[in-house]
Amino acid sequence: MNNSTQPNNFISDEKKLRQKRRERADSRFHWYGLTALGLALAFLVFFFVDIIGQAVPAFYQTEVKVNIHYVEAAKTNYNKAVDHKLRRVVSRAWLRTLPVYLKRHPELIGNNIKQWVPADSRVDQYIKQHNGHGLKSKYQRIVDAMAEEGRIRQVFNIRFFTSGDSKLPENAGIFSAAVGSIFTLLITMLIAVPIGVMTAIYLEEFSEDNHFTRIIEVNINNLAAIPSILYGLLGLAIFINFAGVPRSSALAGGLTLALMTLPIIIIATRAALQSVPSSIREAAFGLGASRWQTTWHHVLPLAMPGILTGSIIGLAQAMGETAPLLIVGMVAYVPDAPDNILEAATVLPAQIYTWAGESLRAYEERTAAAILVLLTVLLSLNGLAVYLRKHFERRW
Amino acid sequence: MKKQYAILMAATFLGLAFIGQAEARDQIRIVGSSTVYPFSSYTAETLGSTTKFKTPVVESTGSGGGMKLFCAGNGMNTPDITNASRRMKSTEYKKCQENGVKDITEIVVGYDGIAIAQSKTTAAINLTRKELLLAVAAKVPSKDESVLVNNPYYYWNEINARLPHRKIAIYGPPTSSGTRDAFEDMILKHNTKHWKVYNDAGFKHFHAIRQDGVYIPSGENDNLIVRKLTKDTAALGIFGYSYLAENTDKISAATIEGVAPAPETVQDGSYKLSRSLYFYIKQSHIKKVPGILEYANLFMNERMIGDEGECADIGLIPLPKEMRDHYRSHLKSLVRIKLEDFAKK
Numbered sequence: 001m002n003n004s005t006q007p008n009n010f011i012s013d014e015k016k017l018r019q020k021r022r023e024r025a026d027s028r029f030h031w032y033g034l035t036a037l038g039l040a041l042a043f044l045v046f047f048f049v050d051i052i053g054q055a056v057p058a059f060y061q062t063e064v065k066v067n068i069h070y071v072e073a074a075k076t077n078y079n080k081a082v083d084h085k086l087r088r089v090v091s092r093a094w095l096r097t098l099p100v101y102l103k104r105h106p107e108l109i110g111n112n113i114k115q116w117v118p119a120d121s122r123v124d125q126y127i128k129q130h131n132g133h134g135l136k137s138k139y140q141r142i143v144d145a146m147a148e149e150g151r152i153r154q155v156f157n158i159r160f161f162t163s164g165d166s167k168l169p170e171n172a173g174i175f176s177a178a179v180g181s182i183f184t185l186l187i188t189m190l191i192a193v194p195i196g197v198m199t200a201i202y203l204e205e206f207s208e209d210n211h212f213t214r215i216i217e218v219n220i221n222n223l224a225a226i227p228s229i230l231y232g233l234l235g236l237a238i239f240i241n242f243a244g245v246p247r248s249s250a251l252a253g254g255l256t257l258a259l260m261t262l263p264i265i266i267i268a269t270r271a272a273l274q275s276v277p278s279s280i281r282e283a284a285f286g287l288g289a290s291r292w293q294t295t296w297h298h299v300l301p302l303a304m305p306g307i308l309t310g311s312i313i314g315l316a317q318a319m320g321e322t323a324p325l326l327i328v329g330m331v332a333y334v335p336d337a338p339d340n341i342l343e344a345a346t347v348l349p350a351q352i353y354t355w356a357g358e359s360l361r362a363y364e365e366r367t368a369a370a371i372l373v374l375l376t377v378l379l380s381l382n383g384l385a386v387y388l389r390k391h392f393e394r395r396w
Numbered sequence: 397m398k399k400q401y402a403i404l405m406a407a408t409f410l411g412l413a414f415i416g417q418a419e420a421r422d423q424i425r426i427v428g429s430s431t432v433y434p435f436s437s438y439t440a441e442t443l444g445s446t447t448k449f450k451t452p453v454v455e456s457t458g459s460g461g462g463m464k465l466f467c468a469g470n471g472m473n474t475p476d477i478t479n480a481s482r483r484m485k486s487t488e489y490k491k492c493q494e495n496g497v498k499d500i501t502e503i504v505v506g507y508d509g510i511a512i513a514q515s516k517t518t519a520a521i522n523l524t525r526k527e528l529l530l531a532v533a534a535k536v537p538s539k540d541e542s543v544l545v546n547n548p549y550y551y552w553n554e555i556n557a558r559l560p561h562r563k564i565a566i567y568g569p570p571t572s573s574g575t576r577d578a579f580e581d582m583i584l585k586h587n588t589k590h591w592k593v594y595n596d597a598g599f600k601h602f603h604a605i606r607q608d609g610v611y612i613p614s615g616e617n618d619n620l621i622v623r624k625l626t627k628d629t630a631a632l633g634i635f636g637y638s639y640l641a642e643n644t645d646k647i648s649a650a651t652i653e654g655v656a657p658a659p660e661t662v663q664d665g666s667y668k669l670s671r672s673l674y675f676y677i678k679q680s681h682i683k684k685v686p687g688i689l690e691y692a693n694l695f696m697n698e699r700m701i702g703d704e705g706e707c708a709d710i711g712l713i714p715l716p717k718e719m720r721d722h723y724r725s726h727l728k729s730l731v732r733i734k735l736e737d738f739a740k741k
Contacts, residue, residue, distance in 0.1 A: 092706075093445070096442060096445060096446055097445060097446070099446065100446065132620075166441055167434065167437055167438040167441050167710075168441075240473070244471075244473060246421075246472075246473055247425075247473060248425075248453060248455065329455055331455075332453055332454060332455035332456070333433070333437040333440065333453065333454040333455070333456075334451075334453050335440075335441055335444060335451045336423075336444065336450055336451045343423065344423060344425070344453040
């Protein structure tokens with residue numbers, strides 16, 4: 001080796017220059033990364049601030065104190081229960097329940113009671129000073145006068161959590177959608193988790209590595225990536241048209257979402273099973289355990305945290321899904337909460353979709369509030385998944 | 397453990413197979429047009445909250461999608477009522493008959509109309525549907541009608557010398573809107589369906605609106621369009637008819653083929669930018685699902701579709717009084733539509 005003829009690369013000026021260049025590239029890269037992260041954070045913060053800012057007013061509902069005339073005529077025409085000029089100020093959703101209420105409480109007839117009742121959504125939006133409230137100037141003057149007399153107040157909007165969808169925004173809530181989501185998700189869980197886990201166990205622990213299983217593997221990986229709306233078409237064809245499951249029911253939706261979630265659970269479970277070291281299996285086999293005993297007693301418990309995490313993430317994804325449900329008829333106007341899995345139901349994301357398309361201004365804040373509720377549920381689900389992984393995972 | 401799982405799974409699948417047999421339903425199912433949807437679901441809600449019946453489920457599938465579901469058969473898995481913003485087609489009727497949906501009652505609930513409006517201070521303008529098409533379509537026929545070209549018109553008098561030298565600027569609903577659908581149907585599809593140069597170019601229902609800034613999609617908020625029209629006095633705006641009526645102090649309507657939009661001109665059909673809204677009842681379900689007639693009667697009630705009804709409040713143009721009575725009697729005697737009916741009109 002003839003080193004002496006070569007310049008010493010490790011102390012020359014050229015080297016220093018090169019090192020400087022490398023360091024500059026290094027710090028540039030560092031900044032690119034930081035900028036990307038900063039941008040992503042900025043989007044996230046903007047989104048949350050925007051959604052929360054829009055959603056907060058939805059949790060308050062304006063009420064007005066008016067004279068309610070409990071007269072005989074109100075039994076057939078509820079408009080008779082309030083002064084003519086207040087007809088557009090009082091919520092019609094509340095007014096129209098009067099006839100039934102009067103029939104149940106006939107002793108009220110003949111009374112004139114000053115009471116707090118929910119206000120119409122336009123009045124509500126006007127009081128909240130939102131653009132596009134849509135309240136005519138004639139009524140604006142009435143409402144202004146009422147506000148001066150202290151006959152207007154804002155209360156917690158409990159209806160948002162206890163009532164279903166409504167065409168009158170002041171009466172619209174997420175209850176029926178939430179119940180529908182729970183039913184749908186339960187079915188998805190009951191179908192997708194056992195089938196997915198069993199499939200993964202079979203593929204990972206029992207099957208031989210041949211062409212057939214390899215084709216299945218490739219297919220499962222592909223299925224996890226296809227657009228979810230295709231599962232909707234599949235669900236429509238198999239469950240509704242062939243098996244006769246009622247359209248729009250939580251059962252139809254749950255089964256369809258189960259199809260969509262299956263590949264995710266299978267892939268997550270297989271990864272969890274693969275992470276269990278083979279020494280565990282060998283030790284079990286060495287003591288004479290059968291394949292099933294090995295899996296059931298040793299491998300599965302060790303893989304459980306991973307399986308649970310994968311399943312929860314799969315279910316969270318199913319919970320936020322609308323596209324396949326559109327096809328099986330779950331994006332519909334369903335104000336009553338379903339009593340069982342065969343009745344028509346809708347789900348939270350579908351409710352958000354429906355409200356986002358409504359023209360009245362009051363739905364805007366309700367859309368944001370529903371998004372907030374859905375996000376909270378999804379974040380808790382993902383948080384649970386993270387907790388389970390951190391708490392129970394074992395490393396080798 | 398394994399055995400229990402196997403039994404559970406088997407039970408699930410058996411259960412699935414039997415669900416189709418359970419044919420009882422106590423909740424009305426309604427599908428169909430997104431234009432009728434607001435009125436239909438409003439009525440559904442009123443039925444649910446003021447009577448003992450469950451609130452009907454209303455799904456907005458579009459008129460065509462609704463017909464397809466409605467005509468699929470008589471099973472309890474098919475809808476009881478379908479809404480439509482156009483009449484049932486004879487092909488759809490035949491499909492219904494083939495699938496055993498024999499007895500269908502047709503009801504008209506009201507009208508849907510579109511107004512072309514401008515600032516009240518601007519000189520009156522009269523347009524034809526064809527002129528409107530030439531103003532808003534992305535592609536229009538060349539002067540000799542041989543090929544389709546990108547829309548070259550920027551002033552109304554370029555379309556027709558009779559019209560004023562006035563900039564074409566049209567504020568209208570965005571693609572998500574039902575009014576936009578109606579506009580595309582009545583102006584674009586209606587005109588291009590039988591226009592040779594469009595058909596030759598392979599368009600049966602041409603409905604692309606130009607995107608070079610002449611047509612300005614303005615959000616669902618009609619208030620905003622009104623405000624823009626008062627400032628931009630050369631511009632036109634497209635509204636659902638009900639909105640024009642509420643803002644007559646600021647805007648006035650362009651006449652279409654010489655007719656101004658008004659309840660009377662919509663009702664007698666002389667104002668061309670309007671259409672009837674329908675719903676269809678499957679008679680075989682009336683005895684099986686409780687509340688169908690109650691729903692239909694409530695919908696046809698003066699309280700809903702009358703001149704001062706609640707549906708009029710949310711944008712329905714009421715039928716004339718005698719038409720309302722006419723369709724009420726249809727409903728009362730459950731008149732069936734026949735194939736001959738489609739030959740008329």
